[in-house]
Amino acid sequence: MEDKKNISAEEAVKIIRSGNRVFIHGSAATPIHILEALQKRHGQLKNVELVSITTLGNINFNDPIYKDSFFTNSLFVSENSRAAVNSDHGDYVPIFLSEIPRLFKENILPLDVAIVQVSPPDAHGYCSLGTSVDIARAAVDMAPHVIAMVNSRMPRTHGQGFIHITTINSLVWHD
Numbered sequence: 001m002e003d004k005k006n007i008s009a010e011e012a013v014k015i016i017r018s019g020n021r022v023f024i025h026g027s028a029a030t031p032i033h034i035l036e037a038l039q040k041r042h043g044q045l046k047n048v049e050l051v052s053i054t055t056l057g058n059i060n061f062n063d064p065i066y067k068d069s070f071f072t073n074s075l076f077v078s079e080n081s082r083a084a085v086n087s088d089h090g091d092y093v094p095i096f097l098s099e100i101p102r103l104f105k106e107n108i109l110p111l112d113v114a115i116v117q118v119s120p121p122d123a124h125g126y127c128s129l130g131t132s133v134d135i136a137r138a139a140v141d142m143a144p145h146v147i148a149m150v151n152s153r154m155p156r157t158h159g160q161g162f163i164h165i166t167t168i169n170s171l172v173w174h175d
Contacts (some may be wrong), residue, residue, distance in 0.1 A: 008097045009037035012147045012170040018045050020112040023104075023139040024052040026076075029117040029132035031149040032057040033174040038115075044070040051109060053097070053135060054078040062087075073109075075100055075135075101138030114143035118163065119154040125165040130154040133161035145169050 012034060016022060022038075025031055036059070046068055050061065053076040061070050062083040072090035074081045076097075084090030095103070103109040116136055118127035127148065128161050140146055140163050148163075149171045165171075 004049070005165075005168065006173065007170055009047045009149070009172045009174065010040070013041055013171050014042070015145055015170070016048060017044065017115055019047050021073075021109065023111050023114040023116075023134060023136075024050055024055060025114075025116040025129075025136050026053040026055050026078075026134070026140075027132040027134045028056060029130055029136070029154070030057045030059070030171075031115050031117040031147075032059055033087045034147060034149050034172055035059045039066065042066050045069045047071060050125055051075065051111070052081070053100070055080055057148060065131050067171050078096045092136060097134065100135040104135075104138045104142040105110060111139060111143040113145045113147060114139040115147045115149075117141060117154055118168075119156045120150055120152055121165045122156075126162045127151045127168070128154065128156040128158075129161040129163065130157055133157065133159065137161060137163075140167065147172065149174050152173050 049071045051073045067089040072084035085092040121127050144169045148168045150173045
């Protein structure tokens, strides 16, 4: 059964539909490989809301070709989201980091999909959210569909950042 979960990034993002709200794991855990595959689908998608805190890496949803496909809803503004949140195809929600999980848990911002980056599973099937547990834990708990980029270079961190492989719907192995 687990082998059916191991798919390409292009296959994984096919679950995302127009009008979906998609959480993107942030900071050093931004799953760039999967986001690049999502960007390639821009012509097939309309009004996909991307919810994140600070994302890092070379992902440019500010490009005008994405304006009808993706709406950036930034909970923290980072360099690669600043232009989008200052335009008609983005917004910023001023909120304390500690209050963000409540947005997901109380369905204020219900999620359709969570895209995260994790460490490979251990012998017991647990992956670590690694360098950015923050709000990702709540997003994984609340999203009905979880896409995980499994990166062998993602450090295993301890605490509340473990997720079992059975809670992940799609595994995209990419270092």
